[in-house]
Amino acid sequence: MRQIQNFIGGEFVAAASGKRFDKRSPLDNRVIASIAEAGQAEVDAAVKAARSALHGEWGGLTTDQRVELLYGVANEITRRFEDFVEAEMADTGQPRHVMTNVFIPRGAANFKVFADVVKNVPTEAFQMATPDGRGALNYGIRVPKGVIGVVCPWNAPFLLMTWKVGPALACGNTVIVKPSEEAPNTATLLGEVMNAVGVPKGVYNVVNGFGPDSAGEFLTRHPGVDAITFTGETRTGTAIMKAASEGMRDVSFELGGKNAGIVFADADFDAAVDGIFRSAFLNSGQVCLGTERVYVERPIFERFVQALKEKAEGVKFGRPDDHHADYGPLISQEHRQKVLSYYRKAVEEGATVVTGGGVPQMPGALAEGAWVQPTIWTGLPETASVVREEIFGPCCHIRPFDSENEVVALANDTDYGLSTTIWTTNLARAHRVAARVEVGITWINSWFLRDLRTAFGGSKQSGIGREGGVHSLEFYTETRNICVKL
Numbered sequence: 147m148r149q150i151q152n153f154i155g156g157e158f159v160a161a162a163s164g165k166r167f168d169k170r171s172p173l174d175n176r177v178i179a180s181i182a183e184a185g186q187a188e189v190d191a192a193v194k195a196a197r198s199a200l201h202g203e204w205g206g207l208t209t210d211q212r213v214e215l216l217y218g219v220a221n222e223i224t225r226r227f228e229d230f231v232e233a234e235m236a237d238t239g240q241p242r243h244v245m246t247n248v249f250i251p252r253g254a255a256n257f258k259v260f261a262d263v264v265k266n267v268p269t270e271a272f273q274m275a276t277p278d279g280r281g282a283l284n285y286g287i288r289v290p291k292g293v294i295g296v297v298c299p300w301n302a303p304f305l306l307m308t309w310k311v312g313p314a315l316a317c318g319n320t321v322i323v324k325p326s327e328e329a330p331n332t333a334t335l336l337g338e339v340m341n342a343v344g345v346p347k348g349v350y351n352v353v354n355g356f357g358p359d360s361a362g363e364f365l366t367r368h369p370g371v372d373a374i375t376f377t378g379e380t381r382t383g384t385a386i387m388k389a390a391s392e393g394m395r396d397v398s399f400e401l402g403g404k405n406a407g408i409v410f411a412d413a414d415f416d417a418a419v420d421g422i423f424r425s426a427f428l429n430s431g432q433v434c435l436g437t438e439r440v441y442v443e444r445p446i447f448e449r450f451v452q453a454l455k456e457k458a459e460g461v462k463f464g465r466p467d468d469h470h471a472d473y474g475p476l477i478s479q480e481h482r483q484k485v486l487s488y489y490r491k492a493v494e495e496g497a498t499v500v501t502g503g504g505v506p507q508m509p510g511a512l513a514e515g516a517w518v519q520p521t522i523w524t525g526l527p528e529t530a531s532v533v534r535e536e537i538f539g540p541c542c543h544i545r546p547f548d549s550e551n552e553v554v555a556l557a558n559d560t561d562y563g564l565s566t567t568i569w570t571t572n573l574a575r576a577h578r579v580a581a582r583v584e585v586g587i588t589w590i591n592s593w594f595l596r597d598l599r600t601a602f603g604g605s606k607q608s609g610i611g612r613e614g615g616v617h618s619l620e621f622y623t624e625t626r627n628i629c630v631k632l
């Protein structure tokens with residue numbers, strides 16, 4: 147069984163308390179790893195190591211030298227691509243093709259894009275007139291924010307962790323990562339990469355554990371942490387914001403969503419079915435940008451529901467290396483119980499269950515896994531729980547609409563504001579509707595296409611701040627203005 151340690155100051159260490167916790171496979175609920183649970187002592191040590199790296203070799207590197215190392219990290223991730231695929235499949239149980247095509251390639255990309263940004267982004271300067279006529283020059287310099295706490299979710303562990311570590315390191319910070327207790331594997335593996343590439347010890351640290359009264363809380367409350375970047379549930383964001391406020395730390399939050407998919411009658415029908423299907427069921431619905439509310443223009447509503455039903459009923463489940471497997475299980479039995487509770491609630495609230503609503507029959511040991519059926523509902527009011535609350539499973543509710551104004555109002559009738567996908571061949575309308583939907587990112591005739599230079603983040607309860615391209619610099623650096631009299 148894999149033993150997973152913390153990674154502090156370049157060393158793999160257990161917890162002084164000796165505390166460890168188990169990781170169970172989503173596939174069959176077997177214990178597959180034992181993880182050292184970092185306590186306050188380990189978090190203190192990680193903060194100390196990160197701080198001394200800032201004032202040591204790492205803090206003295208030029209941007210070019212830092213960029214060189216980050217490219218080295220990206221290249222080493224690529225060289226060990228298979229190791230990261232295996233590690234993440236063990237954690238999440240998702241099919242190999244999802245890892246190799248979607249999630250793991252973003253590891254290297256998340257380092258390269260920000261290495262390029264910091265190399266090329268200009269700083270600002272202003273010439274100003276002065277009463278004596280000789281003028282003055284103002285110029286800005288960017289400095290690292292310091293020690294960054296990075297708290298990560300389990301649904302795309304490597305992608306989402308490196309999406310924060312990449313810019314943080316590119317801007318000269320040091321980091322302490324707290325992976326999800328459900329998905330610690332790839333964060334530990336990245337520690338091996340950092341050592342292999344020669345990233346100075348203490349620049350990248352990993353403390354494993356849980357949230358409240360464990361590593362997550364110890365990190366977000368720590369006075370030696372200068373800023374916190376968090377990806378996870380909105381309610382966790384509230385708890386972390388409270389912790390960060392003790393000491394006035396800046397926060398960057400990527401939180402929950404209840405995203406709408408909008409399909410107009412003039413859409414490319416097959417493309418829209420494929421696109422909504424992928425956005426609702428990829429990664430067994432465990433994607434924050436995924437679609438759980440589908441709105442279809444009435445003339446094609448019945449045909450669309452039928453087409454989506456057929457695709458959902460064609461889904462094959464299996465082990466990650468089963469080439470026939472389209473989908474894996476949910477991350478854990480606990481999460482499966484949450485999703486199944488919504489499946490029950492939908493029926494209690496009067497939903498028509500178009501397909502699914504239960505668990506698939508799985509052979510042998512897989513019967514113990516966290517499997518659920520892809521599920522489609524119709525017939526519920528917008529006030530229903532499964533229409534209002536994030537479920538984070540392979541399920542969606544579909545309802546018809548009759549006008550552009552109606553569907554914009556429906557899409558915006560949510561506490562969240564993360565993403566939307568719009569399907570129509572009338573691009574003037576697509577752009578008009580996209581500008582009116584209150585979310586951070588909208589896709590037109592597509593979904594989950596990601597240009598890493600763009601602003602990424604949520605509105606309303608879906609997040610605080612934007613990361614991506616130069617936008618990340620606003621969070622991972624501080625700008626100092628210097629005015630010199632000429």
Ligand SMILES: NC(=O)c1ccc[n+]([C@@H]2O[C@H](COP(=O)([O-])OP(=O)(O)OC[C@H]3O[C@@H](n4cnc5c(N)ncnc54)[C@H](O)[C@@H]3O)[C@@H](O)[C@H]2O)c1
Nearest residue numbers: 299300325326356357362363378379382385400401402434
């Ligand atoms: N907006 C985005 O880009 C984005 C991306 C991926 C996932 N998500 C969201 O993440 C959620 C799924 O991930 P999850 O279940 O791991 O989220 P979660 O909030 O349960 O946990 C996320 C992380 O926070 C830690 N944590 C929990 N309580 C804490 C506390 N009080 N203090 C410090 N740390 C704490 C957990 O240990 C874990 O590492 C979904 O809501 C999904 O929408 C959002």
Ligand SMILES: O=C/C=C/C=C(\O)C(=O)O
Nearest residue numbers: 301309432433434435596
């Ligand atoms: O489950 C959510 C996936 C989020 C993806 C990103 O944050 C990204 O693509 O940068």
